Amino acid sequence: MHKHSRRLLRSIGLVCALALGATACGDSDGESSGKSVSESDIKAALEKGGEITVWAWEPTLKKVAADFEKAHPKVKVNLVNAGTNADQYTALSNAISAKKGVPDVAQIEYYAIGQYALSKGLTDLSEFGAGKLAAHYSPGPWSAVQSGTDGVYALPMDSGPMALFYNKKVFDKYGIEVPSTWDEYVEAAKKLHQADPKAYITADAGDAGTTTSLLWQAGSRPYSVTGGTNVKVDFSDQGATTYSDTWQKLLDDDLVAPIAAWSDEWFKGLADGTIASLATGAWMPANLESGAKDASGDWRVAPLPQWKEGGKSSAENGGSSLALPELGKNEELAYAFVEYANSGKGVKTRLDEGAFPATTEDLQSSTFQETKFDYFGGQQANKIFAESAADVADDWSYLPFQVYANSIFNDTVGKAYVSDTKLSDALKSWQDASIKYGKEQGFTVE
Template identity: 65%
Template sequence: MTIIRRHAILLGAAALSVTLTATACSSSDKQDSGAAKPASDADVQAALDAGGEITVWAWEPTLKKVVSDFEAKYPKVKVKLVNAGTGNEQYTALQNAVKAGSGIPDIAHVEYYALPQFALAKSLTDLSALGADKLNSTFTPGPWNAVHAGGSGVYGLPMDSGPMALFYNKEVFDKHKIKAPATWEEYIAAAKKLHAADPKAYLTNDTGDAGFTTSMIWQAGGKPYTVNGTEVGVNFDDAGTKQFTTAWQKLISDKLLAPVNSWSDAWYKGLGDGTIASLVTGAWMPASLESGVKAGAGKWRVAPMPQWKSGQEASAENGGSSLAITQASTNKKLAYAFLKYATVDEGAQSRVDAGAFPATTKQLNSPDFQNKKAPYFGGQQINQVLAKSAGNVLIGWSYLPFQVYANSIFNDTVGKAYVSGTTLQDGLKSWQDASTKYGQEQGFTVK
């Protein structure tokens, strides 16, 4: 996601529905020729020289400086940056604008898990014809795969990424003689040791989170979702999923997870006083710790994500977002010029300097980036760990073309495993059934 907190703002069950009859608004027939035939770099430069105005809907704070710098470099271009809400608030507004056929921005900030929904509804432009298909080596594998949205086109340019790692309180670990666990077996043992030594302390918290659960399944090699156009598969009975649920169920059953909601006041307090001693999460987390857990300064460190088998180096993404051009935009070449500036060219470095975690290999592999010492983390060069994680993200993961809805019902299904006798595996089966039913109602062929 972004340097602001990652957790999604989930909508009610009826929100953000997607149907196979959804199309771009009527203004799409007025598009410029950028999507009608391949556009050259010269075409995009010509659009910059001609100038004009584009509207960008985004909540990511580092884009403010990017817009200012872009307008300074190209004085004939005006970029109207609008915060239409965070996450699903913006997605609802965007969907409503598309349905109404008016008020649609040229560019929208869309998280990776939500991108397939808008791509399939034909609300977004395939950027291949604008030159995006040539950028495959520009981005790390996880984000680049994500912007393909289950299809062959490119429906956004990666803005940031969230390769996962273990963030831990070294002071607490040292006190209880716990080493950063290299495997999930060691992780479970550490959870037991810490809680036995101090009943008020937990290795981590978890009350049920769709993004975390799917990322953990991803790292275990699971592929519960398959997408081929309107044919969708949902299956949480695969080996990777079971590997995760078997391990995590032990933590749930033995009450070794802090019953604290992430991003709550109690969560921030626990991270600060050591009663929540670690987090397995995305590379965007440092900024959130620095701003929200000031009491932890100097105490926290970063280690590789624990592995399912000793010697492995598998990782997954947790969060991350893109900038996409709407199908209704009448100024696609100019919009693409801004996208490329913000995600590939000068704007990419500007955002990294402001704390965003890069999706670009150039910034990720830069010695200045990797060797930067993080005072909050005791001077550790944490980007070396995070950059390595980015390179180890397993490929082949897909999100549902209605993942926004699926995530909104997670706590009604899988969430029961945290508050009742339902097992995590049974909760995932209920989630699978509910997601399948919804997909079929929306016109998908769901296996």
């Protein structure tokens, strides 16, 4: 994993762009930034037609691509699944490095945008007027596609505002109140495990995405990037301390099941009630419905517990975007597709297919919010998700080498889940390893 991620970062040109001081490693045509593509240019391109290749694993895009082709008969969309997240990033990075076979559009998760944007691997969509779409999106996703810079490097496709999914049947059985704070969550964990030693409040074997999301919600800002190459990594702020002190209580008393997410054992626990809650993104319902069918009607959704009584803060967990790799072709057609899929008629298509929106109009619509989930006993869970989306702070940043940082999470923070290593010390180890790697790649890191 370590060596794989090191090659991944090098192949997208970070060493080239930073350590060697080369300019625009991903720019093959020498075009200067600041060019402008008008709506009439895009319309003309659609009328002329052509082909675009889209690399994405998101299943709802299949219908979107078909609808786009019907609306624009002269355009052919080649939808390719080049692998999910890290697998696709490896393929994309290799294509960029070889300057061959680069797709016109690529699905990229929010945490990974920075590494491609910084190495000039992505087209700045500001030149297509993407900045005007800012108000269309909820704060977290829009902030993420800007990647700590002045540009817009993708359009948000979906989002993952967090909520607490909990098994009401289990909570009711043991008289457990739905926690409104994380301190109450710890007490609920104790009560549940004492009542049934086989049951746990949640499962957590160490997950980088969950940890960074909870840090985000707690007010921690461990990462900052200024001037493109000046990076700060610091897990010693108050938000990080608040998170680690609270989560440490769960680990010390063995109150979380040491089961890896997405494993068969994990889904079994969700289905039989031995895993009684999850703090995760709003994209989770479809996964519960398919992976824990036997628990239909048992589960409910509640607002994410707060770090302070009466607080109102949330965070994003997961979510991805569609971007235009700089070496792709047919930029006008590619951008037209991305805007259609993520801001136009394609949004409704994806929602009808089960996606969760990043668009404020859809999040706030009565149709969306009043949708009843049979799995959650008829609950209108989207109301909770929409409120969570509005409560996400928009000043969170990821590292421009977050893919690598996440890949070493289990080698650092993960030790707190399998040994006596304290979570605060494990976070410091993650910090030190990330700083070391950043310096090796030519960043100025503190």
